[in-house]
Amino acid sequence: MPEGPSIAILKELITPVFKGKKVIKVFGNAKIDMGQLTGKKITDLRSWGKQLLIFTNGPTIRIHLLMFGSYSIDEDKKPARSLRLALTIANHTLYFYACSVRLLPADANTLYDWQADVLGDEWDPVKARKKLKAIPGTMICDALLDQQIFAGVGNIIKNEVLYRVKLHPENIIKCIPRLKLSEVIKEARNYSFDFLKWKKEFTLKKHWLAHTKKVCIRCNLPIIKKYCGKSKRRTFFCSGCQVRYN
DNA sequence: TGCCATGTTAAACT
């Protein structure tokens, strides 16, 4: 489910139904004070990276689906113990399962660097480059997963971006040529939009070129699977065409 | 059936 584009889809889906509506009932096992939300009006919905923000005229609700979270509108099919949060408006109910739920202040907007959201209108590649320059010894596979730099990029996007720009995941930032680093930054956003499009078409997996693959379609060499970097996340790369500079 | 994974936080270590 949940890399940035999946959350963008969630936001798009629920906004027309829930924006401007009054919450008449709040329930589930989330450890939040639900009384603060009852009767509040949903004023806006936004996504920032992998987080969904539901703004009200009271607190802001922050939903993070983590690895296994899910949601539904008007269909509570799952066991009650996993129902984390439900928000009922006049004719509809929004259900969230197995996710992280937090209440933030009304001005939660200000807590986020909107220029870091790779799918956002305010995305700023120059700022991303500056943040990368500040951590020269970090491997690019870890940097791509840094939500303060590339909010919304997850492990799949990481692997596909590095494959597209032909860069070895274990390169440290200071050894990557300027132009190559620019490609990474550009492709982080570009691939995220491809991910979004393919996710909507239910054809995401079909378009993977490196993630979970065995053979490189460019050079026919085996794709290597390795748990790279400090993050030790599953990384797929071609040892033939993904260049290593360090 | 058991293992693994699109993620993050916090506790428990050194």
Added chain:
DNA sequence: GAGTTTAACATGGC
């Protein structure tokens, strides 16, 4: 105190 490792959460696909 900093940095690193582990545990916890919890679901679905193969």
